[in-house]
Amino acid sequence: MATPDSTSAQILAEGSITVESPQNQFYPPTMQKLFRSLSLFLILTCALRAEPDLEPFRIALAKQAQFRSVIVEIQQTKKMAALNEPVHTKGKLWLQPGKAFRWQLGEPIASTAIYDGTAVYLLNEKDKSAQSFPPTDNKVKPLLMMLGMGDGASIEAMSKVLRITGATKKNSHYAAAFTPKPIKLKRAIKQLVLQINTESSFTERIEWTQKDGSVVTTTFSKPKINAPLPPQIFSFNKAEYSWEN
Template sequence: MEGLSGKAKLDAVLAEISKAQLAIQTLSANFQQTKVSRLLKEPSVLSGVFYYQAPDQVRWEYRNPRETVVLVTAQAMVTYRPAERLAEKVELGRSQRKLFSFLSASEPIMNLSRHFSFTLRDPGGEGNFVLILNPVTHQLKKRLHHVELVIDRKSFLPVRFSYTEADGDVTTYEFSQVKINQPLPPNLFSLDLPPGVRVVELKLRGSE
């Protein structure tokens, strides 16, 4: 990256991120999710483990303060809360699929250029790259103000990302103990719900 600037540096960083993504078959990492909202007196802080298997299988396993499993597929998102004996299946429209696949890390960075404009910040030295993504499509603009990705300078993988919704709410994910291309438990990306769990099927408003 030395000697590059402007669009040339941005293109080089995006190419390295794409290369790093293509090399991933499986990934797991601890995460902490923090949400700041005008509707909350204090930030909401949750933590757990994130799993990904190429090309598009994603599992968010929340462990604190309460157990919740979120599975994201190409067509739907399923949220299971064992303590409530409740599973919610949300059918995703076209724009929602694009948004959820991006937020779940299953969307190649280069594919997002049709939906976002990119701005690169480089602090230099040992500092990590920061990518700012601003939505350019009407459907995404209705939900997102912008996304910020912090990219590890050596691995070119995200170590933190945050998204600011159109109403100003901000959700941030920080990742640690990242393991790449290690075996994952079998049946990790399916939910075998126990008897008595109520399943509710929903469709997001405005889905296409």
């Protein structure tokens, strides 16, 4: 599926619309005021028409909150200018919506991310190094948000940090493109594409385009909804790792 795009929305987001004010020597004040009013009306009309529908995401988040568990296979693809070919990595996700998750990548396992409800742990399984972050840390908030967790997992919260620039729907697949609002986030991320399945209400694809042009795409397939989770899946032996923070 092509990346969602909305030309008018992108123009507004990038501040490219410029409206030339009539020169004073050619128009009387009443005409100048009329032109300014008309220009403002046209800009607002374009903005209203360009705003895509976020209702499918509201519905999906509400349904996801009702799931007891989700087990899904992951395929991650990295495209970088320094690499001739994309890098493909398989993995798996165990999710207890709103409460905890375990995200593993690599065969054998190269990295693991665990959220146990109190902190997010990023584990390097190759050198056994690890980092711990509170769920409010900006380094892990995007991941929590995309998995429907934390304060940022609502449409209202997402709208504070992300601006929707376009959306597209094909059958049961609904995708939307977003650009970051905060300056700090803009320095790292250029665009986010989020795709859901409107029938299963589960996320199918997350695509991050970084500022340097690198693209990381994660697809989720074969979801098992409300299947039993393995015991202690959200715990691990902290003594096995050297901690960097």
